[in-house]
Amino acid sequence: MIWHITKRELYDNLISLRFALTTVLLFVLMLINAVIHIQEHPERMQKYHDATTASVNTLRSRTDLFSIAQQGPGNLYKKPSPLYFCAEGGDIFLTNYVYGIPTVQISDNLRAFWSVYYPGAFPNVFNVRPDTVKVDWGFVIGYVLSLITILFTFDSISGERERGTLRLMLSNSVPRHTILIGKFLGALVSISVPFTFAILMNLSIISVSSDVHLGADAWIRLIIIFIIAILYLCLFIALGLLVSSSVQNSVTSLVILLLTWCVFVIFIPSTFASIASGFSSPMTYDEYFKRRHQNIEELKEEYVALLQETRGFPNKKIQIDSEYVTKGTEQEERLSQEQLTQQIDQIQLARSVTRISPVTLFQHLLEGFVGTGFERHQHFLENVQRYTHEYREFVTDMDRADPNSLHIIGVREGMSQKPVDPESIPTFEDKLSLSHDFNVAAIDLFLLILFFVVLVSGTYLRFISVEV
């Protein structure tokens, strides 16, 4: 019986205007998406490749341990995701690199070691073109398809009630939940058919192009994304059915649904984010530079004073130099870390608050599995920190391995003088891992499923008890 109802729904939908419009719209959007990706992606990869090669080459050109320890690895780059077309994730507002260079001058001939600095991205400062949302899957599914889903479901029960066919159907010995499931499946199938075909077309264009290479990992991610997209659709179908079954006429149902859609999809993400980000005020750049300047000045003074005291003991000087190099580096790193943490906390809070909107949840999930956006950025920063640690370990180990060294890190004379094999220097490679992404996505996935379950049970209870 479920199948019977589903089939009827499907036939109804297939010849309807909305089905035709949906199909056209989805195909056009997905086509644009694919074409743009094919155009842009090779350039993006080339840029990344050139930049990393350049910084690896400078790193490898250094042969003595001291300059390796002092100059650091240079810029570290974030690897662009091959699935960029699924979700752009605001990547242009997140820098795709961090600096790893020495910045603190303690005295005329003493320099602190390199430390990581996180630059901010202001990509639009010179951009006079109008604002747009990137046409990625996130936009097509999150906004366009959710609206379409509402248009498919708003009248599925209230319409039948208006026409009186609901009463007719219930006069047969069909349990109500069967009708509900049939309706649900009918809507799901009729939306996901054009959607699936549009996605397949999109993917076939992208995978046929020789410039873009999708590996096995990417395909697994795409399948996960597809499942999440279907879940997201189900959420809106359930919402549609809920409203449709609790309201007497279909216009009212549509008005409620559209307003709910507007509020949850369009307004809540930005409004709530603005409200939540107003709660904290992270360290501004002005403050940061002021404190940094102050720190360095203090360090310089201390250093000079200490040097005065120990004048005449050249051995002592090496010790002090080494100590201050370490201090300067640590201090610099701590400060930039502090600023970064404060900035990230502000964003985290705003992101958590906006999770009340399903589109945000969906976008978080999409970004998470695609490998763009904020969570990915944090993963990149974690990778950077791990690498920083590894790099410094490497310097200490190399120094320790040399019996002729004084093991005073920070000063040229105190460190190993043996030439270093350039191949052995660790290089930074930004990696993505699916299991990590799963862990990060767990909460969003859980919330999305929770919303879905609540809506479905709400619909069920509502429809069971409603009068026809």
Next chain:
Amino acid sequence: MLLTLIRRELLDNLMTFRFVATVVIMLLLVVANIPVLINDYDQRLEGYNAAVNANHERMQERTTYSSVSISWDVVRPPNLLSIFNVGLDKRLSNEIFVFYGYVPTLWDGQVHGSTNPLLNLFSSIDIVFVFEVVLSLMALIFAYDALAGERERGTLRLVLTHPVSRAKILLAKYISAMMCLLVPLLMSFLLVVILLTTSPIVSLKVDDFLRIGGIVLSSIAYLSIFYLIGLLISVITRRTSTALMLAMFVWGFLVLVYPNVILVLITSAESSQERLVPAFNQIEQIWEEFDRERKDYLANDPIPGEDSHLGVAGGSGFDEIWHKAKSTLLYTYLAISYVNKLDDEFEPRVPHVQNYYRTIVPKTIDAAERAWLVRKQALESVFFRPAIVDRIFLRFSPVGMYDASTQAWAGTDLFGLRDFYEATRKYRRTLIDYLYDKNAFGDRKWFSSDKGAVDWDSSPQFSFQRSDVHVSAKRALPDLLLMLMMNLILFWGIFLVFQRSEV
């Protein structure tokens, strides 16, 4: 008869659920967003004040003319009406360095360090955006069954049996629906104004009220366009359900899809960087010529070597920078000297150095002006014109027209922001004139403060006022007229179709 029709329509509309729901949602959205927007404005204002103070402090530390001349950082105040339509106000650079050696443009500014750049991840919202989405939706929901519904119910036939012209019916529908739709619109504007005036942070002036009036006008025109689109759909379709579907898809297309898709489609693949190369070479030539002249001067004067820093202490207290940026065609030469104490042995060199600067600085200014002529054209054609073309394409959707006209009213459009950069250029001119008046280039204080520091308190101060309301009106008017024209065309079209349609 017209009045009877209007009254009937009005009652019909006012009693509906959709009317109540839209009013409530509109007011809720406005109430939720206004405090956030005011708070945001307040923070930006704070950032502005902090930046102004920081620049002031930096200025205090400078002691010579040449070092003061690099501290003239100019800050752009946030626009209060960005609450209505933020436009480019939050995005473009808000601090710019004014210096005699180059002509400042939009592409030389920077963002003063007061925000968290990661916050850009969240899209910002403004009042016009709320209207853009909700008003248009509401108008379509009101319109889709206006004629199709009556036709379905058969009441249209009934009405037409009376001696009443079809034009009148149409007019009655239009007037009554617009009256209904104006209620939430005006109520929300009233609410916004009340919330703004009661807030201690902002103070609205007459000028602001005029601009808000303009925004209201644009909103009404926008609302009417969407109502008429809905009516057109209603008149050409036989059934309400078809009309509704069509209306919703049209809405989704015009509001959601078209503005985002069109720009992607018209972006040319040609990279802007390549188009800047010839201009950059030309500018480079101008500055190389300048450098040659400078070197010739140095070679021919009686003192060997570089003059600019008197040869004091290996050049400490002196900076010389060639600043080049290919991507924005920036090219300039900075020489800053700030000698605090002069040993007697260098004293005989002072007149030479004075002569040197007296000759070289005007030459720098001259080179900058010549480079500007090239740069202006190149930037205009590579960056500015495409942005204008983009906006023309956006206007194919009513959303684009509405956005453009409200931005113009608020002064946050591209031209409004260009006024600021225009003002910085004027300011640079005044400063140069001031320096000429003081005969600063040939002054000892240009490079050395050993005989007293410069008094720069008397130097002209920068202030930027948003352009007059009539200038804004002139910028907003084309779009407003376009919207009115579209209204008329739509109405005419509906009329023609309705005249001929069978009932």
